Amino acid sequence: MKEVLWIEGGHPLKGTLRVSGSKNATLPLLAATLLTEEACVLEGIPDVQDVRMFLALIEHLGGRVSYDPACGRVCIEAKNVSSQTPPEEVVKRMRASVLTMGSLLARLGVVEVSLPGGCAIGRRPIDQHLKGFEALGAKVALQNGHVRLQASGLTGHGVRFAVPTVTGTENLLMAASLANGVTTIENAALEPEVAELCTALQKMGVDIEGKGTSKITVCGKKRLGGFVHRVCRDRIEAATYLIVSALAGEDVVLEGVPLEHMSAVVDVLGEAGVQIEAEDGRVRTFAGGDLNPCRVRTAPYPGFPTDVQAQLMVLLTKANGASLIEENIFENRLMHAEELRRMGAAIEVESPLARVLGPCKLQGTRVLATDLRASACLVLAGLVAGGETLIEGLHHLDRGYERMEEKLRSVGARVERIKA
Ligand code: EPU
DSSP, X not given: OOEEEEEEOOOOEEEEEEOOBOHHHHHHHHHHGGGOSSEXXXXXXXXXXXXXXXXXHHHHHTOEEEEETTTTEEEEEOTTOOOOOXXXXXXXXXXXXXXXXXXXXXXXXXXXXXXXXXBTTBOOOOHHHHHHHHHTTOEEEEETTEEEEEOSSOBOOEEEOSSOOHHHHHHHHHHHHTSBSEEEEESOOOOHHHHHXXXXXXXXXXXXXXXXXXXXXXXXXSSOOOOEEEOOBOHHHHXXXXXXXXXXXEEEEEESOOGGGOHHHHHHHHHHTOEEEEETTEEEEEOOSOBOOOEEXXXXXXXXXXXXXXXXXXXXXXXXXXXXXXXXXXXXXXHHHHHHHHTTOEEEEETTEEEEEOOOOOBOOEEEOOSHHHHHHHHHHHHHSBSEXXXXXXXXXXXXXXXXXXXXXXXXXXXXXXXX
């Protein structure tokens, strides 16, 4: 029997939801701990599968990990890291393990990783990561689905990415931190998680200019120190709960919403007719009357995040008219549209476009989550659908949302994990 999520829709939600630490900020920070022999402490990290798997990976590589999930604190000492090969089954299951490439290459001079390959949302090549490592002097060899990087000392160099890649920029920042001389990264990703990694690297002793801009200059150091760092709140989880609150909230208050990094989401929600009011770090949404249809294009930060596109699609099924969503980051990230259609939504997909015809009443049924954000989308749909929804594929949800059912139950949702 499989574990599925059972949701009984239609219950108005009331109460307070607290946003967790950011998964996508935590993962590169964990990778950065491999750059030093000294102890590093991270606080406010979310207890999600991707984080747990990354910690297991660090242990596998020889690092010492002491993790307290109850308070979201981890202390890592990577003094004895010697393995240069993250296990294949982990790389296959957790794409973010590519983030070990930059730090292991810089620290050990060699790293071998099985190529992560495509995943449910698209091809996801790593050519830009490899181009960056090569520019710093690494030899790249691709064989039998593995990539081997080797360098007897990295040397700083100028790199211009063809596309602004988030984990590519993070990987290169880490490699450049132990390189000899200055590296300049142009067309760097602007995502706040990249800037947060820069902050931690600065705490480790690296000189960095241009943090938070598309041109980052890194002056490498021979040795790096440890750091203590509190991870920022998860802007994607926050956006997910803002949409929950707009869809089903009677009086929901969100705490810990990093609104300063969410202007594109706030703007689109505003256009749809959802007003957001923030006071003393507490955020409420108001969706009086009919929702308006919108045109939304996903784009790199500060544009509308691809990671919120699926959740927004549920909101737009309730808007009064035709909305158009354009998914520009990942070519296969509209699979949730088919599941929403099975719940009664009127959505036409011609990739990269999805036309959502609202308003329509969703009806609960058995659906399949195909990736992390698609699973959040189906939870949102289940909360507003008539009757019962059963969601399969929960391992996706567990990768990136901390205690989602518990949080939703605390505001009155009827959500249970059951065997079915
Ligand atoms: N790309 C290339 N070549 C490369 C790297 C990327 O062509 O070498 C392309 C990709 O195919 C894509 C675009 O560049 O079209 C952007 O991809 P990016 O590399 O920025 O994505 P990522 O670093 O693999 C991170 C997040 C994703 C998030 C994307 C986009 C982490 C661990 N993952 O992935 O998060 O969707 O940036 O913002 O930070 C999620 O949390 O659900 C998730 C998938």
